[in-house]
Amino acid sequence: MSLSTLARPQSLVETVSQQLAQELLREGASEWLPAERQLAEQLGVSRSVVREATKRLELQGLVEVRHGIGIRRADRLHQPLNSSITLRVPDEPERLRQSLEARLAIEPEVARLAAHRATKAQLQELREAHAALRPDLTLPQAVEADVNFHRTLARASANEVFCLVLETLADLGRASREATITQAGVQRAIRHHQSVLEAVLLHDGPAAARAMRHHIEKALEDLQSHLEGQRNLVER
Template sequence: MAFSTIKLQPSLVEQVCARIASEIRDEGGGSNGWLPPERDLALKLGVSRPVVREATKRLELQGLLEVKHGVGTKVVDKLHKPLNGSLALLIPDDKERLRQLVQVRFMLEPENARLAAEHASAAQIRSLRAALTQLEQAQDFETAVVADMTFHREVAAASGNQIATLLLHSLSELIQSSLIRGYSRTSTENAVRQHAAVLGAIEKRNPAAAAQAMREHLITAEADLALPKPKKTSRA
């Protein structure tokens, strides 16, 4: 006896979540960054207020909305927040978090640079150049960290892969901690030179060179962290 697969329909709450998220994207952040009042939104969508309330709660947990009680529901861009909170619980030791971050960056960022060399628009290359200039001209620690972070985010955005961009953005707080530790031990000289190499390869549309330049940059960044070697665990 043959059975066909049952196609599960999304729940009403899931449909409302998808509709709200779609409207936010289409409107470029919603009407002045705020959703309509709960009652009005329920009427517009043809659902009950409890369904709207549950949908907005889910989107708040995902970092897309921020519910301000007594004020309204604001559209935000905090999609990275859930991951940042989970990482601190999953890996309590800050040095171990940085060590594992380096491993992930080696997996992700050379490929971002390779794709950026293939897909970066002229506007994205200008944004990369602006971030590099900001790093070159940084006169203080905080500005250097922001400029460095901006450059890596722009490379991810220029890759054309939205998942890769979100992944890097999700790691932004941890990457910032890594940069703070690294810059406390060294100057911006190496970072400026290596960022310039990555950008140069992207401008020349040379994917292999862009990936290699990013890999070499990450090797230096890892050394700058001066993390103690992990303790070997004995096997039974």
């Protein structure tokens, strides 16, 4: 007897979650979902099904449930991976080091792809993101400007998987950026970004990858020096 595996029927919660996710990800979608009661009526399900479905979407980082206010669209699809990495590598210094190693493996390829795939609009966004990183910024402002340059480059690579993974690493790695900018100064980050930008503008993929690899390698060296300095202070 030859039997094939039967497909598991979807639960109502799964069906509603998928339907809401499709609506939230639709271009031009509203920032807020209708009220829970209204959603239940529109979908023909109970409020408890809607509640479980929105909880699932919240865990996935697609919505933010504000009790007493409503359900708001969110853009934190990387959040589950963020939580998983934090649980897997609970020691923060080690987590920062491993995050930078992951960026070293990924971001040169992101830069190479961006050099070949970026649209004119994305190239302009990249110029603006680069110009936003200035020596007169406070440390938190410089960190956010640095994150935004790398985020803009990832979008220009036209690879959504890279975008999600790098958004996770950006969330986990803000402390490492603070350390490396403090260690080497914002001017060096600006010079490195300039090298990447120039290569991308010239559509020179290999040069963009080399410039990004150099940038992340130096950041990894700076982080290691910073962590060693902290250990030495503790041991004294």
